[in-house]
Amino acid sequence: MRLLVVEDNKETLEFLTTALRKDKFAVDSAVDGEKGLYLAEVNNYDLIILDNNLPIKNGLEVCSNLRENGSHTPILLISVKSKYSDKVDLLEAGADDYLTKPFSYKELLARIKAILRRPPITQSLFLRAGDLVLNTSSYEVWRGTKKIYLTGKEFSLLELLIKNKGNVVSRGMILEHVWDAECDPFSKTIETHILNLRKKIDTPKKKFIISVPGRGYKIA
Amino acid sequence: MRLLVVEDNKETLEFLTTALRKDKFAVDSAVDGEKGLYLAEVNNYDLIILDNNLPIKNGLEVCSNLRENGSHTPILLISVKSKYSDKVDLLEAGADDYLTKPFSYKELLARIKAILRRPPITQSLFLRAGDLVLNTSSYEVWRGTKKIYLTGKEFSLLELLIKNKGNVVSRGMILEHVWDAECDPFSKTIETHILNLRKKIDTPKKKFIISVPGRGYKIA
């Protein structure tokens, strides 16, 4: 298991590095956010331990940057404060877990092992299909540089189609994943939503949603 | 994305259901473990949110039961206590993540999204015969580098023939697998479809579908 530790306090960094190596991890280190981000992008770590309070780029920024660039490497963030909103920010930015200072080495080790035991999270916040980008956290949709406004059902429908990009999604699957139990399976509501979606995301040049008669819809 | 929320406290359930619907989820709900388990087995949810402290069957039991029955639906367990051993139990029972009460809605949402960010298991299945390739999840058909457009019945027919590659498939078998019970067995619709298929996939060089008079059709 190869870890990256990013921490500006040299004593702490020294201590962590030697301790983790004793515990049989391969450890790289960096002393600021920029260097950390560089190492994280160049190498393929099993886990990144990030102090939030870092020079140049703080932990949260490093975290967001990595996730935006499509990295799924687990991140354990270490922050000083422990306010509720803080924790949520960390998780939203793409951190997998957090630890608040002060912490014991034993505690850190337990967290590291817990994260490494989890099945890897491998999708970013963004879903893409061509120049269409959905942010599944803010619910914003962009077509190239143009922002598109979708309703809730439209977003969910597009999200499902893009998650299954390339594969045909049957009406049954659509009903199952976008609507709840109280939806009439014979209604034409899917067709109507597909139509409205197409009006919003298609251009004369490019048609995103393809009908596959008798089977369902797909995105190329 | 469709969720199931199982929670016996009606106020909490009401709150969660409306909040999650606002966040664009399709939400079903149940008030005890037994009903929850039933819904979970009947429907195909993207995620199940389970309170651990439930009447009739507790969350842990529901979780184990589902896993025993081969379900892989992600489960987020909500428990009161936060002892280490408890958490381990939850994860061992097959939960994908846990949250301890009290929790903020924002925190719950962050966890849900983290879980749903994991990629769906969609293995696309390819069928081949010579340079003819069928993708049974995108319903695309390629003849070498050339894309071929088949109708639904044509695809099903070709699929059946390729699955029995080398063997003769009788008209009876074709009727049984590609058509439903209400098809006139004396009609010439099979012949017509075979013909249309041949027009689309055969080339002067190579004939794919071979007629075996009195027996049926086969692919070499």
Add this chain to the structure above:
DNA sequence: GAGATATCTTAAAAAATTATTAAAATTATG
């Protein structure tokens, strides 16, 4: 090889599916 049976071909009718429009019902929002 002739008659019988089965298969191939063509084209058009029928059926099924999907797209479109508009309005009603529902739900959110100030």
Add this chain to the structure above:
DNA sequence: CATAATTTTAATAATTTTTTAAGATATCTC
């Protein structure tokens, strides 16, 4: 509580797919 936005329903149009029908061709049996 009224207004606006969203979602659903319903009715119709357009399109695609499937089936039917009828004549031509091939294959098999005797």
